[in-house]
Amino acid sequence: MGRLVLRRLGATVPVLLLVTAGVFLLLHLTPGDPIDVMMAESVDATVKENLRHELGLDRPLHVQYAAWMGRLLRGDLGRSIRNGEPVIENVSRRLRPSLELALCAMAISLVIAFPLGIASAMRRNTTIDRAGATFALCGICMPNFLLALLLIFLFGVTLRWLPISGYTDPLEEPWNGLRSLALPAVTLGLALAAVVTRTLRSSLLEALAEDYVRTARAKGLSEWQVIWSHVLKNALIPVVTVLGLQLGTLIGGAVITEYVFALPGVGRLVVDAVFARDYPLVQGVVLLIAVGFILSNLIVDVLYGWIDPRIRSR
Amino acid sequence: MAGSIPGSDLAERAAGLSRPAPEPLRARRWKVLRRAARARLAPFGGAVMLLAMLAALAAPVLAPYDPLAQNLGNTLARPGRAHLLGTDNVGRDVLSRVIWGTRVSLVAGLVSVALAVVAGTLLGILAGYFGGRVDGFVMRLMDAVLSFPPLVLALALGAVLGAGLTGVLLALGVVYTPTFARLMRGQVLSIEARDYVDAARALGASGWRVAWRHVVPNAINPIIVQASLSVAFAILAEASLSFLGLGIQPPQASWGSMINAGRGYLQQAPWIVFGPGGALFVTVVGLNFVGDAVRDALDPRVRG
Numbered sequence: 001m002g003r004l005v006l007r008r009l010g011a012t013v014p015v016l017l018l019v020t021a022g023v024f025l026l027l028h029l030t031p032g033d034p035i036d037v038m039m040a041e042s043v044d045a046t047v048k049e050n051l052r053h054e055l056g057l058d059r060p061l062h063v064q065y066a067a068w069m070g071r072l073l074r075g076d077l078g079r080s081i082r083n084g085e086p087v088i089e090n091v092s093r094r095l096r097p098s099l100e101l102a103l104c105a106m107a108i109s110l111v112i113a114f115p116l117g118i119a120s121a122m123r124r125n126t127t128i129d130r131a132g133a134t135f136a137l138c139g140i141c142m143p144n145f146l147l148a149l150l151l152i153f154l155f156g157v158t159l160r161w162l163p164i165s166g167y168t169d170p171l172e173e174p175w176n177g178l179r180s181l182a183l184p185a186v187t188l189g190l191a192l193a194a195v196v197t198r199t200l201r202s203s204l205l206e207a208l209a210e211d212y213v214r215t216a217r218a219k220g221l222s223e224w225q226v227i228w229s230h231v232l233k234n235a236l237i238p239v240v241t242v243l244g245l246q247l248g249t250l251i252g253g254a255v256i257t258e259y260v261f262a263l264p265g266v267g268r269l270v271v272d273a274v275f276a277r278d279y280p281l282v283q284g285v286v287l288l289i290a291v292g293f294i295l296s297n298l299i300v301d302v303l304y305g306w307i308d309p310r311i312r313s314r
Numbered sequence: 315m316a317g318s319i320p321g322s323d324l325a326e327r328a329a330g331l332s333r334p335a336p337e338p339l340r341a342r343r344w345k346v347l348r349r350a351a352r353a354r355l356a357p358f359g360g361a362v363m364l365l366a367m368l369a370a371l372a373a374p375v376l377a378p379y380d381p382l383a384q385n386l387g388n389t390l391a392r393p394g395r396a397h398l399l400g401t402d403n404v405g406r407d408v409l410s411r412v413i414w415g416t417r418v419s420l421v422a423g424l425v426s427v428a429l430a431v432v433a434g435t436l437l438g439i440l441a442g443y444f445g446g447r448v449d450g451f452v453m454r455l456m457d458a459v460l461s462f463p464p465l466v467l468a469l470a471l472g473a474v475l476g477a478g479l480t481g482v483l484l485a486l487g488v489v490y491t492p493t494f495a496r497l498m499r500g501q502v503l504s505i506e507a508r509d510y511v512d513a514a515r516a517l518g519a520s521g522w523r524v525a526w527r528h529v530v531p532n533a534i535n536p537i538i539v540q541a542s543l544s545v546a547f548a549i550l551a552e553a554s555l556s557f558l559g560l561g562i563q564p565p566q567a568s569w570g571s572m573i574n575a576g577r578g579y580l581q582q583a584p585w586i587v588f589g590p591g592g593a594l595f596v597t598v599v600g601l602n603f604v605g606d607a608v609r610d611a612l613d614p615r616v617r618g
Contacts, residue, residue: 018458029474141598143550145557145570146591149577153588157581252465256554260577270466271558274473286462286470294461 004305008298016294020072023287024065027279051081055280077284082276087284091266097167098265101188101254104181108189109196116193117200118227121208132197139194144253148187148260155183165262184261188253195246196239203238207231237308244300248293356607362600369416379407381414381567390583399589402572403579408589411567415590418568419597422483422552422561423545429487431494431541438498439525442506453499456492464489465554472560482561486548497540501533535612542608546601553594569594 035048035057056064071078077087120132156164162182170177207213208231216226255267262268266285273281369376378398385405393400399408441452459467468485475481505511506529514524555561556570564571569590576586 014454015457015461018454019461022458026470026474029471137599137602141546141550141602142595143553143557143591143598145554145573146587146595149573149580149587149591153580153584248463249465251463252554255463255465255469256558259558270469274469275559277473282470282473286466289466290462293463297461 005302008301012294012298016291019290019294020069020287021065023283023290024068026283026286028061072287077287078280080273080281081278082281087281087288090269090281091285091288094264094266094269096169096171097263098254098258098267100170100181101184101257101263101265102250104185105188105192105250105254108185109192112189112193113196113200117197117204118232120197120201121204122223122227124205129201132201136194136198139191140198142191144187144191144256145260147190148183148257151183151187152260165260167261167263181263184257184263187257187260188250191253192246192250195242199239199242200235203235204231207235210234233307237304240300240303240307244297247296247300251289251293355603359600359603359607362596363604366416366420366597366600369413370420373414373417377407377410377413379410381406381410382565383407390579390586392583393585400583400585402576402583402586408572408586411572412569412590412593415567415569415572416593416597418479418556418562418566419549419552419594422479422486423549423601426483426486426548426552427490427541427544429483430490430544431537433487434491434494434496435498435530435537437491437495438500439502439529441495442499442502443521443525449499452495456495459488460492465551468551468555469558469560472555477560477563479562482552482555485555486551489551490544490548493540493544494537497536498533501536502529505529505532539605539609539612543602543605546598546605549594549601550598 035052035055039048039051052058056067059067068078075088079086080090083090116128116132116135120129123129152164155162163180164183166180168176168180170181204227212230213226216230217223221229251267254265255270257263258265258267259271266289270282270285270289272278273285383406385401387405388401389403389405391397391401391405397407397409399412402408402411437452437456441449462470468482468489471485471488472481475484502525511524511528514528519527552561553568553570553573556568557574559571559574561570562568564575572590573587573594576583576590579586
């Protein structure tokens with residue numbers, strides 16, 4: 001198990017290097033002068049020169065990269081141009097709403113997907129199976145922002161049950177906090193539930209066709225016992241794979257969801273930074289998101305080893 | 315050609331995990347049933363695709379009004395005989411704008427996937443053919459691209475390339491390239507090991523001739539399958555970016571930007587959002603059916 005973790009970590013290093021290089025070059029891909037893009041024409045030329053110097057844009061590229069990497073390794077991601085605060089502080093302030101949103105969405109998706117996936121596989125070709133398939137198709141094809149607006153229209157505008165934007169921390173005010181997270185979490189959770197339902201159903205069907213299932217049935221176990229103690233764990237591996245692959249989509253979905261519901265999370269920060277042309281902030285946040293994404297994929301890889309002992313030895 | 319097809323990254327990851335056990339009869343029958351169900355849906359997908367193409371090509375003829383013409387005397391009008399999908403906050407006809415928006419969506423979906431297919435295929439051939447260091451570098455590069463969440467990467471690239479359709483097309487092209495590069499590399503590696511390639515070599519064919527005449531034609535099917543499945547998601551991605559404000563700029567109509575603009579009027583005029591929203595959803599569902607049908611037709615693994 002330890003060796004598996006080490007091997008995965010080793011494979012991650014070159015990718016991380018390329019990712020940092022890519023994020024560094026981001027600023028230099030800008031057509032024209034990044035300083036002119038970041039600041040209005042009217043801004044004083046000396047102010048622009050100062051910013052250029054501060055960002056090191058007047059030095060050769062490799063020197064800039066070395067300096068940037070050096071600061072990066074010391075945990076310095078630069079400062080936002082807009083509010084002058086370090087990127088790290090900007091992000092850490094926004095982390096909590098994003099994590100809460102992700103956790104709630106994950107919980108909602110599992111609560112929907114597991115019963116629906118299991119029921120679809122056990123009652124194949126019945127109404128419930130077809131309903132599950134339709135739900136999965138709609139969830140996969142429905143753009144996040146459209147679902148968000150649909151929910152806002154139903155529960156916020158028409159029924160007026162839930163707040164349609166803003167954020168209250170559930171750790172401080174549990175009831176209002178959960179209410180403020182409800183619609184965003186359902187938006188994000190439904191999309192994920194769709195994918196998980198589909199995967200779980202097909203992997204359960206595959207596992208149900210195995211010999212050990214026949215054996216388990218032959219020794220008189222009830223269908224529930226067969227599913228619970230024999231099939232489910234084996235069917236879980238593709239689900240973990242898909243959850244890992246969906247992570248990127250989930251983060252993208254979170255960006256849009258936070259934007260629609262005005263949740264002050266990391267995703268909202270990316271969008272704001274992009275439109276404020278706050279390039280150091282864009283660089284920093286995108287890098288942090290990518291690193292977070294790589295690390296979560298690493299965790300998914302390690303989870304395989306935990307679920308499936310055959311992988312550990314490979 | 316009925317060999318193993320290292321499919322999308324999902325299949326590649328799962329390949330080592332699933333054993334190719336002989337299928338029991340029941341599962342096989344289920345597959346046939348499922349295909350029949352899909353075949354019933356494929357014509358619907360085809361019809362949606364044709365309709366969308368027609369709308370995109372004939373937008374100037376089909377649109378009942380000028381999509382940019384404002385009429386401040388008739389804002390937020392309910393859907394009715396004069397305006398089938400109502401009017402927006404400055405009195406523009408929503409249906410006309412939806413029809414013109416079809417152009418943007420289809421162009422975005424097709425062009426960005428085409429860019430990714432070309433770039434990915436070339437990179438995949440490069441990696442699979444030269445192997446060694448070239449392979450290592452190209453594939454690590456693809457891994458690096460894949461280690462950004464797609465939307466975040468597209469946002470960052472779009473921001474740097476500037477708002478506008480070109481920026482979004484390029485950004486989405488980059489995002490989808492690794493899928494095709496991985497797919498093509500796997501294909502090249504498996505086809506290179508076949509006897510007929512050895513035979514062609516023994517006859518004195520050059521490396522490029524082998525690549526062009528033998529490897530590419532045999533590797534193309536999974537690329538087509540993946541491309542047809544990707545178009546729907548590229549359309550979704552373009553709509554998301556337009557929704558966030560990248561992509562084609564107002565007053566030009568695109569579904570995503572229309573939905574974003576209408577979001578402040580959900581209470582008084584929900585049709586501004588749900589007109590283009592419905593068009594987007596139906597198009598994506600339809601293209602998904604088409605993609606599934608293409609896969610069923612071309613992928614021997616699914617054909618069973």
